[in-house]
Amino acid sequence: MATLEVPFETAEELGISLKVKLPDENLIGSFIPQESPALADVGSATAYAIEHPLGSKPLSRMIRKGDKVTIITENQFRAAPTHLMLPPILETVRKAGGTPTIAIGCGKVPALTADEIEQKLGKSIVSSGIRVVCNDVSKPEDYTYLGITSRGVPLFVLNAVAEADVRISISTTQATLWGYGGSGMVIPAVSNNETIEMNHMFALSDDCRPGNNECHMQEDKYEAAAMTGIDMGVFAIVNNHFDTTYVGAGDFVDAHLASIRAYEQVYRFDAAQFAGAPAEIVITGSSAPTNHLFFHTGWAVVNCDPICKDGGTIIQTTPCPGYGDWPGFALMDLMKAYMPPSADNNARALKAFYAKDRELWAGCIWWKIYEVMTRKNVVIVTNTENLEMCRSIGLNATDSLQQAFDDALKLHGTSSKVAFVPYGRYCVLDV
Numbered sequence: 170m171a172t173l174e175v176p177f178e179t180a181e182e183l184g185i186s187l188k189v190k191l192p193d194e195n196l197i198g199s200f201i202p203q204e205s206p207a208l209a210d211v212g213s214a215t216a217y218a219i220e221h222p223l224g225s226k227p228l229s230r231m232i233r234k235g236d237k238v239t240i241i242t243e244n245q246f247r248a249a250p251t252h253l254m255l256p257p258i259l260e261t262v263r264k265a266g267g268t269p270t271i272a273i274g275c276g277k278v279p280a281l282t283a284d285e286i287e288q289k290l291g292k293s294i295v296s297s298g299i300r301v302v303c304n305d306v307s308k309p310e311d312y313t314y315l316g317i318t319s320r321g322v323p324l325f326v327l328n329a330v331a332e333a334d335v336r337i338s339i340s341t342t343q344a345t346l347w348g349y350g351g352s353g354m355v356i357p358a359v360s361n362n363e364t365i366e367m368n369h370m371f372a373l374s375d376d377c378r379p380g381n382n383e384c385h386m387q388e389d390k391y392e393a394a395a396m397t398g399i400d401m402g403v404f405a406i407v408n409n410h411f412d413t414t415y416v417g418a419g420d421f422v423d424a425h426l427a428s429i430r431a432y433e434q435v436y437r438f439d440a441a442q443f444a445g446a447p448a449e450i451v452i453t454g455s456s457a458p459t460n461h462l463f464f465h466t467g468w469a470v471v472n473c474d475p476i477c478k479d480g481g482t483i484i485q486t487t488p489c490p491g492y493g494d495w496p497g498f499a500l501m502d503l504m505k506a507y508m509p510p511s512a513d514n515n516a517r518a519l520k521a522f523y524a525k526d527r528e529l530w531a532g533c534i535w536w537k538i539y540e541v542m543t544r545k546n547v548v549i550v551t552n553t554e555n556l557e558m559c560r561s562i563g564l565n566a567t568d569s570l571q572q573a574f575d576d577a578l579k580l581h582g583t584s585s586k587v588a589f590v591p592y593g594r595y596c597v598l599d600v
Contacts, residue, residue, distance in 0.1 A: 171196050175570060176409070176454035176591050177486045177550075183410065183457045187486050187550065187570040191578070191587060197448065198476070199589040200438045200596055207412030211250055214416040215403065216257035222401060223419030223427055228258070231400050232335050234266030239333035241354050241399075242340075244275045245285050246465060248407035248458040249341040252291030254416070258337060258403070259294070272329045274338075274358025275304040277365055277530040302329050306362040318392045320385060322368050325361035326397050338394075338421065339403045342428040344436060344597050346471050346537045347372055348382040349429050351404050354421075355393040357530065365530050368393075372533035373519065379472045380437065380597035382429060394421045404428035408435075409456035409592050433597070440476050440598040447478035447600075449585035450577045453593030454486045461492035463549070464500045464531075467538045469593025474541050475600045476588050482546040482577040485593065486570055489551050497555045501562055503527060504535050508563030510542035546580075548573045 171193045174186040208214045219228040232238060240258060242251045255271070262269045271290065273281055280303035287295045295301065304327055305311065313331035315324045330336060338354035357365040371377055371386035378384070394402075399421045406415035406428060415431050417424050451473045455466040466487040477483050489497025506521075507514040518536060521527040541547065549559060549566040550573055559566035567573050578585055590596055 173452060173589055175452060175486045176456050177488055178455065178457040179460050179488050179490050180457050181490070186454070189452065189570045189574050191574060195585055195587045196589060197586045198440070198442060200440070200598060201591055202435050202595065204408040204410070204435055205414035207414060208416065211253040211413045211416065212257050215254045218403060218416050218418035219258060219261060219401065222424065223417065224423035225401055225420045228261050228337070228401055229265055232262060232265035232267040236265070236267040236334040237270065237332065238262045238267040238335040238337065239270045239272050239330050241272045241274050241330060241336065241338040241359055242289065243358070244273060244278055245281060245289055246278070246459050247341045247350070248343070248411070249339055249405040250407070250413055251289055251339055252294070253413075254339050254403060254405065255290060255294055259299070267335065270300045270302065270329050270333070272327055272359055273301065273303045274354055276353075276357035276360075277306050277362065277528070280305045302327070304359045306365070309361060312361040315396050318389050318396065320371070320389045320392075322364060322389055322393070324393050324396055325364050326355060327359040330359050330397060336397065336399050337401045337403065338399055340405070342404045342406050342425065342432050344379050344432070344472060344595055346379060346468055346534065347377045348380070348384050348387040349432070351428060352387055352390045352394070352425050354402065355397045355399065356390050360393070366528060369529035369533045370522075372529060372537065373522070380599070391422050406432055407458055409458065409595060411457055436595045437597040438599065440600045443476040443588070444600040446586070447476055447481065448588040449478055449481045449581040450574070450587045451477045451481070451483045451590060452574065452587065453483065453590040455594060456592055460487065461490060461497070462495060462500070463487060463489045463498050463551070464534055466594060467501070468534070469590070470541055470547055471537050472596055472598065473590050473593050474545070475598050477545055479544045482548060482581065483541070484548045484550060484570070484573050484577060486550040489555055496558055497552065498558045498562065498564070500531050501535055501564070502558070503531055504539050505562045507539065510539055512543060515540065515543050546577070548577065
C-alpha cells in the first residue's frame, strides 16, 4: 500500500497534512514541484530588481523631483510580501524627490481595515504618514475615465492612480483560473465596478483557463495597464511554504512574462500520459498561502480538471478556517440556486450573469469550479465546522480523506487510475 500525505495547511498552521492509503498499483502519476529556495533578503532582491529592470529604465531614473508616485499593491488575499518589498521602493522615491501614495488594489473586495492595512504594508510604513488609499467601488466619484479597451471595456481607474506622474505595481505571479495572476493590478485592482464586471465577462470564454496567458481576459488587463501608464511592475513568486523565491521588475508586460517563465520552470508539468487516458480519481491538497477561504483554494479543482476523466472524482483537502467574519465557504453560496450541477442549471447561471442577477467579480471563480462540477464528482475534505454550510449549498463535503477515497474507489472500481497533485492551486498540467 502507498501512503500519500496531502497538504491541509492554513496560514496559521504550516506543515499539516492528511494521510490516505491506496494500493500501489493504482497510483499512476504524481506532480510534486521541486520548489526554489527562499531568497536570502527580499528587500535587497527588490532593490536590485528595480534598478536592473527588464525593458524599462531603472526606477531611480523614472522619478523627477516633485513627482507624484503611486504604488499599487495587492489586497490581503495575495501572497507577495509587500511589507518587505515597499521599503526599498519608497527609499528610491524619497531620494529622487517624489511624493509617494500607496493604493491597495482591493478590486471589489471590501476595503481593508486599519489592522489589515498595517499587516499588509508594515507598521513603520503606516505610521510614516504616507497616504494610503483602498480601492472602493462603492465610491464612483473616486474614479477617472481613461477610454475604452480594444475589447470594448470602458476603463475607469482610481483617481490616485490616474493622477500620478509615476505608477508602480507590486504583485504575485501565480497560476490562476484565467492564465496567470500578477497582471490584474489595474483591472480589477484599482478599477471601478463597471470596468471589473465587463472585463470579467471574458472569464466565461473557453480560452480563459489555467496556464493560458493569451486569453482575452489577460490581454485586456495588459491593455488596461498600458492605457493607465504603469511605469514599472514588480513581481514576486511565493512558494507553498510562504518563502519568496523570486523578485523581478521592469516593463509591466515584459516583467510579468519573465516571472511566468520562472514560475513555469517549477509548477508547470507535462501530463501527456493522461491524454486519452485520464485518471478516474485525482487527489489534491492546499497549502498555507491565502488558504482561509475555499473561494481561493478551490482553484485547485479547475487546475486538476485536465487529468481527470469526465465522470471521475476530484478530491481536494482544504481546511478553510475562514477569514474575520467570513466563514470558510463564504461566497460559494452564490452557486446554491444552480445546484445540483447540471447542463440546464449551468445555462441558468450564465443567464444570471448577463441579467446582472449574479456578479462576475465572484462568478469568475465560483462558476469555473461549478462548471467542472457539471462534468466531474468533486469531493471536498474540510474542517468539520464547515460541513453544515457545504451541505446547505449542495457541495459534497466530508471531514475524512480516507473515507472520501474509499468511496471514490468503490464508485469507479478497484482498478481506478489515481493521480496525486499535492499543490493543485499552484500547478498547471498540460495534457
